[in-house]
Amino acid sequence: MPKLLVDNKEIEVKEGTTLLQACLDNGIYIPNLCYLESMDDPSASCRMCFVEIEGEEKPITSCTVTVKDDMVVKTDTLSVRRLHRTAFRLLLSVHHVDCKNCHVNKKCELQRIAKYLEVGLKPKHLEQHLKEPDIDQDHPFLDYYPNRCVLCGKCIHICRKKHGQSVLTFAKRGFDTVISSYGKNDVSSLACEKCVVCVDICPVGALILKEAQE
């Protein structure tokens, strides 16, 4: 079993584990939003879990690294923190911060990261750019809040895993990217009424059952 040194703490983990998982399993927190242990191929899209590894020139996302024996890792250097904070501020600059009225208040991954990074939820440096409309009610059972979503893709992955094919998918491109059910709103063919895996896995409360809101 590979042994590695993370922030001067020696940890021993199973061969083939990702560095991020290894740290999380050993009580070392690294901010992350899009990582799921069950993904064969980490999407590495949230760009939060940067660490520094001895011998590597630049910070690297820990979800894409498999642990190796004698690896020396730092999760809190200046350059790593800078990337954590910038990525987080970028996400917040498109996030409608309204925690009081959000159903995941106090359970939200963004609140946790803000506390960890000591970054306010309303960053002063960047302008806010919110999407219109604030809510997408296309799906018969789910409401989607694009201005809460961090586009981690966990909902898509988990839906595909459970049902073979995902009801949800990314739609549009670039800055306009959203999660969409692409008009799949034929109630009879959807298993969504009794399944809430996507709602449960969303780290930021961007998906919610319509009836739960009423």
Added chain:
Amino acid sequence: MSPADNEKLDQVFSAIREEAEKRRKAFREAPVPKIHIGMATCGIASGALETKKAFEETLAERNIEALIHPVGCIGHCYAEPVVIIDHPDSGFPPIFYHEVTAGKAKMLVKLFLEEGDPRFEHILGATVENDLIPSVMEFSRFNQEKRVVMEKCGYIDPEDIYDYIAEGGYSMLVKVLQLTPDKIIKEVRNSGLRGRGGAGFPTGKKWELAMHAEGQIKIVICNADEGDPGAYMDRTILESNPHQVLEGMAICAYAVGANKAVVYIRAEYPLAVKIVTKAIQQAKELGLLGKGILSSTFDLEIDVFRGSGAFVCGEETALIRSIEGYRGMPRHRPPYPVEKGLWGHPTVINNVKTLASVPPILENGATWFRGIGTENSPGTAIFSVVGNVVHAGLVEIPMGVTLRTLIFDICGGILNKKKFRAVQIGGPSGGCLPADLLDTPIDFDSLTEAGAMMGSGGMVVMDEDTCMVDVARYFLDFTQKESCGKCTFCRIGTHHLLRILERLTKGEGQDKDLEQLESLSEDIKTGSLCGLGKTAPNPALTSLKYFRDEYEAHVKEKRCPALMCRSLIAYYFDLDLCARGCDACATCCPVEAVFTTSNRKKGVDQELCVKCGECMVACPPEYDAVRKVSPSNLVPVVERAPEKK
């Protein structure tokens, strides 16, 4: 393969080669004039179809026999449509004509083909040395080039495989089929060839990794998803000499052990798609592709895949995803495609120019190739030089030539005698270099060091009327729109960069904006998932580095030094030059912002003016009275004539 097999291979190919030579001889020796017309997209856009039609009609009308030979692009875009007329009976050598419109075509048939007068005023030069007409090789646009990849472009018919074979084409495939893959890869490694898609990864090494990669099935992909604004090298090569690329692909496939290959062409290149599809068909018919190539045991199927126009699909992992039918979104590397590529199989992805370099390298040897260019960047570079430059077009030069030589000697310098401001190299991922860096040699390492990058070959030359802040805004607008939206830094970061740059060009910039532009750019470079995001801030970073004073003028003085940012300029008429009673500007103004003064000269109502600049175009050159100023509050106050009662 055994010696007997090799002999059979040679036999099969020499039959094809003989046929090609027979056809070539028949064409050359036909006792009639030959008219070669450049018929690639650039030629067609300039009217080559009409030119060809005019030749055909006039020849028929006047009952003159001549052979029309459609060829690809020779690279001289400034001169399109380009025609070479070979009329041996006239006593003149083959002559290169430029800008041959339909009218000129008719005239050339009558006067040159019928009466023997070559019309000197329309000649660019002769294609060979002779005593009658100066050869085009006397011009630096021709003689300073070194053609390796594009040697046959513009001289052969891309839709006729025999034309390529008669020039020695496919003989390298025949040669390599008699070698072991090791030997081929060693030769490519020794040549020092680096990937021409932009990153400059050693091609031989990539092939070697793919050869050793585990997997029964291996795949070769030719990346022709060219998307940089102003770049069209790959399109031109595919439209002018597709078989050289196919031959390169076949050699690569044999070397790495692949039996399947894909040419990934963007759908916006319909002519390239058509020509490559036809080329594959022709090669298959002759047994140069398909099952048991030239009676050997090597099989190769090449398919054409049309990319749907997303810029990010030029990134290899996104390209693979899009072939597989998913959203064109990049994935984290490693694993690299050479380990796990299309459908999970080891995949070599090479640019068009890289693959097209392979047959000449094998023909002339690695040492010959190393003799061209610089030590770390051997060979040639192909650029599409566009923008404010006299002789725009495709240029193939040895690596190591300086930017100054390329822009001023080979391409004739800046249009309209204006001053040089900057050159943008490497498309939206590259950088803008100033006049101080014109002596930078063109090679992978020097350009990267200067803050630009080789890129795939787009080069935009800009004159003094270019606002560098606006240029950065333009490129950020492009990358921001082309971001796939997957990762945080690129999706949201480039959006913020663009907003800051937009603010600057509107005069709404603040002191902290420049600092934020810099720090955000640095973070996007380190933090992004793929090459698009990692390089997207380059235009902003380099222009900020080399043209910081322009940025500061926009922020602090609300002034655009190039007088281009509309929000920061104002138009007025110099009353000393303005001609009494002339109404040229007033009649063209779309918003009626031009008024008349009491002495019947003109003034601009700044409230109404939309700064379109039409008045500047309309003002007769003998007056030249329209002026621009920045910041806009410097505009002189001009009084209207009092209203008549």
